[in-house]
Amino acid sequence: MAEELFTTNGYASTSLDAIVAGAQVTKGALYHHFSGKQALFEAVFERVEADASKRIQKSLRGHQDPWEKARAGLRAFLGVVQEPGYRRIVIQEGPSVLGYERYREQEERSTFANVLEIVRAVLSAGPWELDEAMLQTFARIFFGAMSTAGESVSSAEDPIAAATRVETAIGFILAGFQALADAGVELPAGE
Amino acid sequence: MAEELFTTNGYASTSLDAIVAGAQVTKGALYHHFSGKQALFEAVFERVEADASKRIQKSLRGHQDPWEKARAGLRAFLGVVQEPGYRRIVIQEGPSVLGYERYREQEERSTFANVLEIVRAVLSAGPWELDEAMLQTFARIFFGAMSTAGESVSSAEDPIAAATRVETAIGFILAGFQALADAGVELPAGE
DNA sequence: TACGGCGACGTACCGACGGTATGCAAAGCG
DNA sequence: CGCTTTGCATACCGTCGGTACGTCGCCGTA
Numbered sequence: 224m225a226e227e228l229f230t231t232n233g234y235a236s237t238s239l240d241a242i243v244a245g246a247q248v249t250k251g252a253l254y255h256h257f258s259g260k261q262a263l264f265e266a267v268f269e270r271v272e273a274d275a276s277k278r279i280q281k282s283l284r285g286h287q288d289p290w291e292k293a294r295a296g297l298r299a300f301l302g303v304v305q306e307p308g309y310r311r312i313v314i315q316e317g318p319s320v321l322g323y324e325r326y327r328e329q330e331e332r333s334t335f336a337n338v339l340e341i342v343r344a345v346l347s348a349g350p351w352e353l354d355e356a357m358l359q360t361f362a363r364i365f366f367g368a369m370s371t372a373g374e375s376v377s378s379a380e381d382p383i384a385a386a387t388r389v390e391t392a393i394g395f396i397l398a399g400f401q402a403l404a405d406a407g408v409e410l411p412a413g414e
Numbered sequence: 415m416a417e418e419l420f421t422t423n424g425y426a427s428t429s430l431d432a433i434v435a436g437a438q439v440t441k442g443a444l445y446h447h448f449s450g451k452q453a454l455f456e457a458v459f460e461r462v463e464a465d466a467s468k469r470i471q472k473s474l475r476g477h478q479d480p481w482e483k484a485r486a487g488l489r490a491f492l493g494v495v496q497e498p499g500y501r502r503i504v505i506q507e508g509p510s511v512l513g514y515e516r517y518r519e520q521e522e523r524s525t526f527a528n529v530l531e532i533v534r535a536v537l538s539a540g541p542w543e544l545d546e547a548m549l550q551t552f553a554r555i556f557f558g559a560m561s562t563a564g565e566s567v568s569s570a571e572d573p574i575a576a577a578t579r580v581e582t583a584i585g586f587i588l589a590g591f592q593a594l595a596d597a598g599v600e601l602p603a604g605e
Numbered sequence: 606t607a608c609g610g611c612g613a614c615g616t617a618c619c620g621a622c623g624g625t626a627t628g629c630a631a632a633g634c635g
Numbered sequence: 636c637g638c639t640t641t642g643c644a645t646a647c648c649g650t651c652g653g654t655a656c657g658t659c660g661c662c663g664t665a
Binding site for chain 2: 233234235314315316318319320323324327356357360361363364365366367368369370371372374375378384385388389391392393395396398399400402403406408410
Binding site: 429430431441445450451 | 622623624625
């Protein structure tokens with residue numbers, strides 16, 4: 224399967240010959256179904272993304288409180304982001320193989336959508352009035368934070384401890400939000 | 415120059431022939447100085463990184479207050495991250511071309527070091543007792559947040575407004591920290 | 606049933622690219 | 636002044652992504 228080869232060897236080091244040999248087909252068949260190597264990668268990318276997104280959504284069910292939802296989602300995301308396939312295909316090579324634009328389009332309607340939903344829920348619980356652009360900005364920031372954190376978690380010598388630290392740190396940031404909400408602090412105006 | 419070619423076309427689509435043609439040398443000369451295409455990229459990567467790091471450090475000078483320092487550093491980072499060379503070479507293709515390990519080693523002693531320094535200054539201003547691992551975790555989170563935010567900023571239809579939104583969002587998070595510090599809130603214990 | 610067209614592959618091949626082997630002039634050195 | 640080493644130039648090779656073209660089988664039609 225192409226997914227394993229891309230995950231273990233990376234995009235550039237995975238030859239089409241190796242893929243077709245592993246899948247028991249020929250190059251003709253491959254090029255009948257996909258327009259090229261990049262299109263094949265994109266199909267794999269979408270599958271991995273869809274799986275991850277489904278998993279995260281599943282973890283969100285059952286939580287009504289936004290903060291609880293956020294914590295559950297964070298935990299699920301940290302789990303997803305530690306899987307070699309997601310790390311390699313989506314986080315590491317996605318942006319460079321697909322180009323940032325296509326990468327973003329794909330993310331926009333899967334995993335990032337989940338993050339956005341969570342952020343929306345959390346920030347709507349506060350006293351702030353945020354327009355859509357500001358919500359997206361917050362979501363981007365959290366998405367990036369958690370992606371990077373996930374990378375460092377899964378390459379740490381003790382991933383479990385590292386994941387705990389990340390949860391603590393993000394929880395701390397969320398606590399800061401709560402504190403601001405309780406204090407009725409307004410959003411600092413953009414200058 | 416190889417840097418421009420890598421920036422505009424990307425790593426994979428930049429042939430060594432194009433590089434040597436542009437630099438008025440031959441492949442023999444190139445392979446005399448670098449052990450291969452990846453090593454050349456790595457050299458370019460280091461230069462871009464060093465430049466960015468220097469620029470950020472410069473912006474930190476003159477600020478004593480940690481929060482002011484953080485804001486200045488954030489602004490400088492958002493500037494750096496909008497430059498095509500840094501975006502493409504460091505953020506987009508760095509991880510996939512160098513591999514995450516080498517990428518991290520490089521970042522560790524340049525731009526990330528700056529972020530770490532800032533985070534250290536900010537968090538030391540609070541009443542919390544953080545060990546080094548926790549500091550690194552916070553720094554990773556902020557680094558990832560700002561890298562991703564920078565990507566979205568520079569690909570936004572109005573980059574200036576987007577940058578302002580990012581500054582607002584991060585400022586909000588920092589304000590949350592301040593609120594927690596003022597309230598004397600402890601770090602939530604890792605479970 | 607004969608047949609033509611078409612979709613689903615298989616196969617042989619091409620051009621480009623990264624990398625290497627070898628040559629060779631100039632500089633350093635005893 | 637010879638001999639080694641450095642610094643590069645050039646010709647070439649293996650691999651890989653992609654393509655051109657052939658082939659086999661199915662399906663509608665007369």
